[in-house]
Amino acid sequence: MASVHESLYFNPMLTNGVVHANVFGVRDWVTPHKMALLVLLSELGRAGAQLGLLERRRLNRLLLPLLQGPDMALSRLRKAIEECCPHLAGSVHIRLKLMAEGELKDMEQFFDDLSDSFSGTEPEVHKTSVVGLFLRHMILAYNKLSFSQVYKLYTALQQYFQKDEKKDGADENEMELTNPEELDGKMEKEELAGPLREEEIACSGPLSQKQAEYFLSQQASLLKNDETKALAPASLQKELNNLLKFNPDFAEAHYLSYLNSLRVQDVFSSTHSLLHYFDRLILTGAESKSNGDEGYGRSLRYAALNLAALHCRFGHYQQAELALQEAIRIAQESNDHVCLQHCLSWLYILEQKIFDSCVLLEHSVNKSLHFGLPYLASLGIQSLVQQRAFAGKAANKLMDALKDSDLLHWKHSLSELIDISIAQKTAIWRLYGRSTMALQQAQTLLSMNSLEAVNVGVQQNNTESFAVVLCHLAELHAEQGYFAAASEILKHLKERFPPNSQHAQLWMLFDQKIQFERAMNDGRYHVADSLVAGITALNSIEGVYRKAIVLKAQNQMSEAHKLLQKLLIHCQKIKNTEMVIRVLLCIAELYWRSSCHTIALPVLLQALALAREYSLQYLASETVLNLAFSQLILGIPEQALNILHMAIEPVLAHGAVLDKGCAMFLVAKCQVASAASYTPQKKIEALESAILNLNEAKTYFAKVDCKEQLRDVLYFQARLFHTLGRTQERNKCAMLFRQLHQELPAHGVPLINAFK
């Protein structure tokens, strides 16, 4: 199960409102765009009753985004108005044209007239309405301008208008280029075009404050939700640098730059940006002392906390711990319980890296609930569930807990956590070996409409939970032999999470695992061996395990055994029970391959006990299969058949195709072996049913393209037909066997002895 959570404790600015900082005051500035809006408003007032109801409504709906949105070009504004009311658009344009092509006094007159709309007994605009506030803001801002600023505003307005005009009359301009002066200018431009181009791209026009804010928030949310849609790291950094060049006080840009550096795993610049951000934030925090926020002390705590997060992200756990201690100390000194809760959850994450402890986490969940931090609380619950699932706690309780936290999520519409919860359920079902349940959960998440989509319009599909679910889906498909589908899913993953992104490692691991399985099935051990290195790089334990499997397949028993013993000790130490059982199974297999069935038995029993304890059902049934096989070889096929009944059901319901085939093959073998003591009539019946089972096994093996197993089944079937005296069928099987046998090299283990 991938650790869904760790990454979520990041991005405090974006989720959960840990750090809300508005670096910019509310001060408004008059810009040409805003003047155009003012003109629109005054025209609206003037038009008054002439407007139809429908037009009026459309305009009103347009106004709010215009007032709050970033500055835009005049042509776009005009288009927007035209869509609502073409008549009004025309009059706005004319008013602007008159102002821009007139004199400075026209603009001054315009502002003088603006304040009239408040006066009178029946004012057009209410003073405290949205529009009224905007008007008053603008009038105030205009009155504050100095003489030269007024003039500058006017020239800016002229440029704003002319730019629009130019666009309209671009063709005419080109015609006029014939006069010599223009030509000269043109030439100069061309000469410069070469070296200046880069520079111009770099500063593609400074952004206005609102635009910059909009740009930042947009990129930040994209980074969080759908990284592929955000700007590429390099170009985003360029934009940010550009932004910072023009306004070094723009603190949020530093934070975004920190997030951006995290994307490319650049520890140096991310630290730099993070600290810079908080240095800047502290300044503004001091200013906002008046609104009861106890000044910059707050941002200090979060600064330390964020630093801890950063170090944790880069795997510097010691440093992270030191930073966290600092954050905790400062938070304690200032009695900030909310911050302390964040620290506590982080402490858990750090402790988790060193040793398992859920005491902290339980504590954190309780306290978070107490302080009304649903996000942290349910994140804690999820971590707890994950941890408990590994520790083998009762499954029903875990599912209950998840259900309860789900209630919490839906109540607070924490869509992110809903996704995680589903992803976690998928993973837990997989852990328990209920592939159908896992499949169902995975499909649920994928086909669910995210809450966020309703709110913002950003499809939230780039999070870790989606990666986890898709990876599981790919593996489930591969297990069922739908390799094309699996590779399709992986291709999709590759597109959605490009290789350098944060969650790319997940699909890389799954991709290699699937390839490994295929190579093993085909008997291409050298290919599998070459994949081991890649798997080890992503997950060392898994890598070692796979290495042992390859060694075992290549009949290098003693090496495999040594490796497995080491792995076993390690896994027992880190309490990775799932892997312990798998290693035990592997060891048992080594024993029976070396014909030491008696030694294999206690190992298998140990594995079985463990699997039962941790309710890892699928592993348990696999162990039972192994056990049955050992019993078969030890000459007690009846007993083997008995316990097989226990395992065959879950295997057929949830198992991989290969396992299903093996199980059926084993059942057939046991049937044949136990038939030896039956009466002839009964014996024939038993053999018939064994043949049927073998047929089933054959289809399963054919699905995953396991030629070796197929060959064994055919051989066995031929022998059975021979015993029954059905020559035609026997010959057919024998022929098929012969074909396969010629294709494949004979392997060392006697045919009948192999179970897998």
Next chain:
Amino acid sequence: MAAAAMVAAAGGGDFSDLREIKKQLLSVAERSRERGLQHSGKWAAELAFALEPLPLSELPPPPVLTEEDARDLDAYTLAKSYFDLKEYDRAAYFLQGCKSQKAYFLYMYSRYLSGEKKKDDETVDSLGPLEKGQVKNEALRELRVELSKKHKAQELDGFGLYLYGVVLRKLDLVKEAIDVFVEAAHVLPLHWGAWLELCNLITDKEMLKFLSLPDTWMKEFFLAHIYTELQLIEEALQKYQSLIDAGFSKSTYIISQIAVAYHNIRDIDKALSIFNELRKQDPYRIENMDTFSNLLYVRSMKPELSYLAHNLCEIDKYRVETCCVIGNYYSLRSQHEKAALYFQRALKLNPRYLGAWTLMGHEYMEMKNTSAAIQAYRHAIEVNKRDYRAWYGLGQTYEILKMPFYCLYYYRRAHQLRPNDSRMLVALGECYEKLNQLVEAKKCYWRAYAVGDVEKMALVKLAKLHEQLNESEQAAQCYIKYIQDIYSCGEVVEHLEVSTAFRYLAQYYFKCKLWDEASACAQKCCAFNDTREEGKALLRQILQLRSQGETSSTDVAAPFFLPASLSANNTPTRRVSPLNLSSVTP
């Protein structure tokens, strides 16, 4: 052309013909002045003044006027007077169409200056916070276009190239600018402005190595200057010494540069004496006096600083340096609000004067206004990323806010910039100590001692660390070194930790049963108030034990002996690489 002749004459990196050099200096001063390049002219004139006066016969002839010069003479004369009155647009208007080199340069230069002036004016009243940073010198692009055309046609003389370089630098085209400045230095090596611009653009020694510079005597001045900038003080001092030996001993420029260099390596006494000498020679000098005041501040020489402040205030109170000196003066008198006010004034006078930001940060720190301090330091870093004082100040601020881990980053930055400055190392060590990272702390203290500890505290701290870790032998070693250090300095200053050192050593020797040494140390202890009783008690014990076991104690071999002389000449001028403190040093 006159310029060509001069270039030929300027060749050769030797100073054998001082008369020739003087001639060149005089003529270039004149030519710079003609073009309105006041600072370069001043520099050349200052240097020329340091040399022996020339007899009438050897004075450089007045520059020969060409046909073109004659044609533009009227326009030039008019425009120059406008230019001197800072009416740049007017000057440019009358110079339009002039073809002679001199007039053309003045034309372009006044356009450039007009743009700069307008830019500065614009910043005051812009239309919003975001626009503030966007104010640009509008003239730069046009100038670049025209100058690049001329440059391609190779029609630019040394001054023209210089201006082209300045324009490129202002457009942030650093690489191109460096090339052009190097070219300018080749064409007209005597023009100090081009060299100075080059100094600002070169960021490290490697870059310097790869420049192909003209081999003239001016190069020596340039190298000395840039070594000072790059904190390669030893090399810089050597260069300046050789320049003095070559005959420039009277140059106030060189004297002030040497003083600054000593200031940079914190050789305060030497720097102070040189500055005093400089003040005697050039009593109305304002340049570099801010550095002088820093030194006076460090030594807490109140009367001297007060005198300097008043003196400078009389000369010109609206100079950045004056404001800075007054700020320092108030700071020394603990009137920090006033000090901050004066630093703010300095910044108003010149927003690019980065020292003031840092100093203002210090003042805010004194006023316990940490957020304002952080702001000031951040500004300083924005102006110059290599300002180690600002990084150090930021570290201190966070340390005061009790965030020892957080401030590590800032101290590390400062340490990287000044690897051989013990103060950062001690600060780092203290932080690590607070974080209980004793190994790192030990490393820091040891390195601080090794690079030459200014405050002499590193060893004591190291010793205490060893004490904490029960490494008594190392602790004793450190205390011994510390005591030797203190006494070899010959300072009689009461060092609080000396008594601690003696007390520890007495105990240590006592434990090792080295009675002689122990009693010697215990006696020393008696000289201090806080350890007197302990010392006496120990002496009594020693006496007792001695009388008991006279024989046994003699044959105990000393675990170590006092090192005869420790390397006291730990000059911090040596360049060392930054300490690698842990695997992660972002």
